[in-house]
């Protein structure tokens with residue numbers, strides 16, 4: 001039996017507001033198997049962030065089904081959504097949501113705290129090393145790090161709980177090409193080792209080669225309404 005990590009059936013979503021340009025998003029069916037990695041691309045404004053926000057529970061479907069790991073995630077209310085996300089979903093978005101005045105290590109430990117996990121300092125150090133971040137950054141406030149370094153801290157934080165599902169949005173935009181390749185290597189190694197299901201959004205088509213599937217977000221939506 002195949003193991004479906006993401007299962008969407010007949011989902012509708014629309015942002016609030018009476019604006020007639022406000023599109024009605026309709027995903028008739030989208031399934032992603034556990035362990036699959038998906039490169040999600042598409043023109044600006046076509047719905048990539050909207051899809052990620054639905055998958056992370058920041059947005060809730062108007063109707064239809066959104067199951068994650070066999071659970072009815074789309075129907076969960078606020079606190080249940082947050083608990084599920086903390087335990088099962090790693091998120092790296094353009095806005096890193098790191099707490100600037102706290103040291104790097106505290107930021108990483110917070111993710112463990114919300115998931116009821118104790119942070120394993122050795123795995124934090126190993127991940128930092130593989131992302132070419134010196135161990136000294138652990139005790140530095142996030143605000144003293146460069147944007148590229150903050151991006152890597154956000155990755156470590158997202159991976160620290162070994163989430164089954166990882167959602168990533170434009171994570172390499174602040175990295176130079178060698179850091180970007182190292183970053184992608186680490187990300188894909190971790191995903192493979194842990195059988196992580198990953199949805200990765202980027203405009204950088206050169207990254208598509210790292211993924212099992214490459215998907216234009218427009219192909220998810222029913223044509224008649226979009």
Ligand SMILES: Nc1ncnc2c1ncn2[C@@H]1O[C@H](COP(=O)(O)OP(=O)(O)OP(=O)(O)O)[C@@H](O)[C@H]1O
Nearest residue numbers: 015016022023042043044045046047048049050051
């Ligand atoms: N908060 C919002 N309120 C109303 N409409 C929104 C909101 N956020 C996005 N939209 C609209 O939804 C559509 C999809 O936007 P979305 O941000 O998902 O696209 P995207 O593919 O991620 O774009 P980009 O590549 O520029 O980040 C756009 O038409 C946008 O104007």
